[in-house]
Amino acid sequence: MLTSGEQPSVEQLTLSALREKIRTNAYTGSTSGLAPGYLQANLVMLPADWANDFLLFCQKNPVACPLLGVTEPGSPFLAELGTDIDISRDVPEYQVFYDGRFETSVSDLSEHWRDDLVIFVLGCSFSFEEALMQSGLTVRNIEQGRNVSMYDTQIACQPAGRFSGNMVVSMRPFTPKDAIRAIQITSRYPKAHGAPVHFGFPDAIGISDIHSPDYGEAVDIQEGEVPVFWACGVTPQNVIRQSKPPVCITHAPGKMLITDLLNNALSVL
Amino acid sequence: MLTSGEQPSVEQLTLSALREKIRTNAYTGSTSGLAPGYLQANLVMLPADWANDFLLFCQKNPVACPLLGVTEPGSPFLAELGTDIDISRDVPEYQVFYDGRFETSVSDLSEHWRDDLVIFVLGCSFSFEEALMQSGLTVRNIEQGRNVSMYDTQIACQPAGRFSGNMVVSMRPFTPKDAIRAIQITSRYPKAHGAPVHFGFPDAIGISDIHSPDYGEAVDIQEGEVPVFWACGVTPQNVIRQSKPPVCITHAPGKMLITDLLNNALSVL
Numbered sequence: 001m002l003t004s005g006e007q008p009s010v011e012q013l014t015l016s017a018l019r020e021k022i023r024t025n026a027y028t029g030s031t032s033g034l035a036p037g038y039l040q041a042n043l044v045m046l047p048a049d050w051a052n053d054f055l056l057f058c059q060k061n062p063v064a065c066p067l068l069g070v071t072e073p074g075s076p077f078l079a080e081l082g083t084d085i086d087i088s089r090d091v092p093e094y095q096v097f098y099d100g101r102f103e104t105s106v107s108d109l110s111e112h113w114r115d116d117l118v119i120f121v122l123g124c125s126f127s128f129e130e131a132l133m134q135s136g137l138t139v140r141n142i143e144q145g146r147n148v149s150m151y152d153t154q155i156a157c158q159p160a161g162r163f164s165g166n167m168v169v170s171m172r173p174f175t176p177k178d179a180i181r182a183i184q185i186t187s188r189y190p191k192a193h194g195a196p197v198h199f200g201f202p203d204a205i206g207i208s209d210i211h212s213p214d215y216g217e218a219v220d221i222q223e224g225e226v227p228v229f230w231a232c233g234v235t236p237q238n239v240i241r242q243s244k245p246p247v248c249i250t251h252a253p254g255k256m257l258i259t260d261l262l263n264n265a266l267s268v269l
Numbered sequence: 270m271l272t273s274g275e276q277p278s279v280e281q282l283t284l285s286a287l288r289e290k291i292r293t294n295a296y297t298g299s300t301s302g303l304a305p306g307y308l309q310a311n312l313v314m315l316p317a318d319w320a321n322d323f324l325l326f327c328q329k330n331p332v333a334c335p336l337l338g339v340t341e342p343g344s345p346f347l348a349e350l351g352t353d354i355d356i357s358r359d360v361p362e363y364q365v366f367y368d369g370r371f372e373t374s375v376s377d378l379s380e381h382w383r384d385d386l387v388i389f390v391l392g393c394s395f396s397f398e399e400a401l402m403q404s405g406l407t408v409r410n411i412e413q414g415r416n417v418s419m420y421d422t423q424i425a426c427q428p429a430g431r432f433s434g435n436m437v438v439s440m441r442p443f444t445p446k447d448a449i450r451a452i453q454i455t456s457r458y459p460k461a462h463g464a465p466v467h468f469g470f471p472d473a474i475g476i477s478d479i480h481s482p483d484y485g486e487a488v489d490i491q492e493g494e495v496p497v498f499w500a501c502g503v504t505p506q507n508v509i510r511q512s513k514p515p516v517c518i519t520h521a522p523g524k525m526l527i528t529d530l531l532n533n534a535l536s537v538l
Contacts, residue, residue, distance in 0.1 A: 176468045183452045184464060195453060199445045200469060200495055226469055269538050 010034060019090055019258065025107045028092045030254040032126065033142065039263050040256035041068055041081070042122040042233035043091065044240070045249040048073040051118035053161030057239070058120065060158035064167050064235035066123035066191045074115040082260030087119050093252035095237075100244035105252055112249060124233050124256055125170055127192035127263040131185050137178050140219045147216035147254055148172065150232050154206030155197065157239065165239035168215070169197060169205070170232040173225040182228060188267045198229040205229065215253060279303060288359055288527065294376045297361045299523040301395065302411065308532050309525035310337055310350070311391040311502035312360065313509070314518040317342040320387035322430030326508070327389065329427035333436050333504040335392035335460045343384040351529030356388050362521035364506075369513030374521055381518060393502050393525055394439055396461035396532040400454050406447050409488045416485035416523055417441065419501050423475030424466065426508065434508035437484070438466060438474070439501040442494040451497060457536045467498040474498065484522060 007029035010018050015035050021027040031040055046054050051073070058065040069078045076088035088109040096103045096112050106112065125148070129139050141148040148170045155167040174182055179199060187195040202210045210227055211218050215234055221227060240248045251257060276298040279287050284304050290296040300309055315323050320342070327334040338347045345357035357378040365372045365381050375381065394417070398408050410417040417439045424436040443451055448468060456464040471479045479496055480487050484503055490496060509517045520526060 176470065176473070177466070180452055180464050180466075180468070183449055184456050187453050187456075195449050197446070197449075199449070201445065201493065204445070204493060224470065224473060 015258065015260070016084070019084070022092050022258075023086070023089045028107045028255070030147075031092060031256045031258055032254055035258045036130065037262055037264075039259045039261040039266060040124050040126045041259055042124045042236070043087065043249075043251045043257055044120040044122065044236045045117045046120070046245055047114065047247060048116040048118050050162070050245045053163050054120060057157070057160035057163040058122070060160050061167075061235070062190070063194055063197065064157060064231040064233075066193060067120060068123055068191060069121040071119040073118050076113075076119065078119070078121060081121065081257075085257070085259065087121070087257060088113055091251050091257050092255040095250050095252050097237075097240055097245075097248040097250070099246060100241045100248075109249065112247075114247065117249070121257065122233055122236070123189075123191040123193065123266065125193055125230060126256065127266055128186045128189045128230075130263050131189065131267070132182055135181065135185055137174070137182060137185075140173055141217070144219050146219055149213035149217060149219055150215035150234050151202075151207045151229075152214045152238065157235065162245070163239050163243045165235070165242045166206075167197070168232045168234040168238050169229040170216070171210070171213070171227045171229050173219065173221040173227050175225055179226060179228050186230065188269050190268060191266045192263075193231045193233070196228045196230050200226045202227060284527065284529070285353070288353070291361050291527075292355070292358045297376045297524070299416075300361060300525045300527055301523055304527045305399065306531055306533075308528045308530040308535060309393050309395045310528055311393045311505070312356065312518075312520045312526055313389040313391065313505045314386045315389070315514055316383065316516060317385040317387050319431070319514045322432050323389060326426070326429035326432040327391070329429050330436075330504070331459070332463055332466065333426060333500040333502075335462060336389060337392055337460060338390040340388040342387050345382075345388065347388070347390060350390065350526075354526070354528065356390070356526060357382055360520050360526050361524040364519050364521050366506075366509055366514075366517040366519070368515060369510045369517075378518065381516075383516065386518070390526065391502055391505070392458075392460040392462065392535065394462055394499060395525065396535055397455045397458045397499075399532050400458060400536070401451055404450060404454055406443070406451060406454075409442055410486070413488050415488055418482035418486060418488055419484035419503055420471075420476045420498075421483045421507065426504065431514070432508050432512045434504070434511045435475075436466070437501045437503040437507050438498040439485070440479070440482070440496045440498050442488065442490040442496050444494055448495060448497050455499065457538050459537060460535045461532075462500045462502070465497045465499050469495045471496060
């Protein structure tokens with residue numbers, strides 16, 4: 001498994017310089033906060049004979065799996081994301097799953113690439129986090145320098161073919177006033193999970209301990225704040241664990257594909 | 270004071286027939302649920318020498334006092350609301366205040382009309398309640414056939430000239446999922462109080478007992494629901510009690526001016 005080690009400072013790099021660092025594996029860290037303004041994406045790669053099922057799964061679960069694009073089998077390119085993007089190289093870290101089980105993390109996919117792989121590019125909450133901050137809201141996980149808190153839920157996704165499972169959600173705490181504003185803002189980003197799916201009562205969606213997230217890190221919830229829950233791009237990984245495709249490759253959590261598109265290009269209204 | 274007495278059935282009347290019943294004082298009841306689709310409005314009438322202060326108050330407090338129109342002094346007409354509307358006659362019941370104190374309720378303003386009265390026409394939550402129901406949400410006060418629950422708060426309005434006071438809010442309970450949808454829908458109606466100002470913690474805005482509203486009636490809050498609070502058109506009456514203009518006339522709560530405009534004409538986005 002890849003060890004993260006000391007990472008070079010990349011905050012000030014241009015998008016192309018940052019991409020070069022990632023492509024050459026000189027940077028294998030989190031992409032949170034990098035390349036401000038540019039759209040980052042979740043990835044799911046599956047063999048072609050599993051792709052149609054997953055395409056249908058995305059269609060049926062657009063809040064958890066907002067589909068931005070799908071590659072041709074065997075191609076790591078998708079021109080609408082950017083002309084100089086090789087999806088098989090331009091992510092700091094990938095996770096490889098065999099039969100639904102995590103196998104390894106790699107920063108270079110060459111050993112694992114297959115000519116029948118189809119890549120699904122999915123919207124990611126980083127886009128709306130930026131929009132929230134631009135509106136003056138404080139995103140706690142960013143403020144505290146932590147990974148966002150994520151939880152398994154009992155919200156069932158709509159099954160499609162061989163894919164089924166429950167939704168994973170991310171949580172950010174807000175005062176009610178700020179939560180109302182956050183609902184308005186994130187509603188403008190349906191391709192980045194859109195509006196929250198729940199707030200206030202964790203146990204109502206199957207979360208027994210808000211202070212023990214299933215993924216990411218716990219963040220502080222202050223007096224007078226409510227936890228607000230959004231559908232999360234980790235949902236596909238949860239579904240893949242259950243559905244056990246022979247091979248599946250995803251980005252590593254927090255280490256996304258940075259595209260040439262602007263976050264604001266995703267917003268509606 | 271006017272006694273409500275037995276009211277004729279008016280649910281099936283056309284808008285013009287309903288208006289005729291109201292104008293002739295044959296109907297003096299609530300306008301809730303009447304003339305579906307048509308915009309209903311709150312009213313505040315003040316002497317001309319108090320009008321500029323109130324105009325500024327509305328400008329500074331657009332969520333509580335969303336201004337739709339202002340008449341010329343002494344005129345009860347405002348063409349943009351409808352050509353056959355006489356605001357001094359077309360409301361089922363008016364309330365008259367002297368020096369900030371409630372004096373009397375009347376269904377006919379002729380005895381109280383003054384040539385220096387300026388009428389402020391303000392958006393009303395009836396517009397967004399209709400939009401909520403059209404989206405399949407249940408509005409509890411309508412479901413239970415009760416007046417909406419309204420509360421004095423400690424949310425201070427922005428003072429303007431001689432006008433100051435705290436915001437009055439209306440409350441509708443929803444599950445978190447429906448509350449999120451309600452926030453989206455009401456955000457589209459900034460001229461009908463727009464998005465909620467708060468949810469969840471009544472005491473955070475100065476409401477000590479959610480089951481004892483200061484105006485209107487209590488409604489049931491079910492397990493798993495949160496109270497959601499919107500700025501309310503009763504705010505001006507609260508402000509007038511404190512600011513004590515020599516005379517002020519308003520509609521009676523729940524008995525609004527029905528205009529020729531469509532609710533949907535108020536929506537943005």
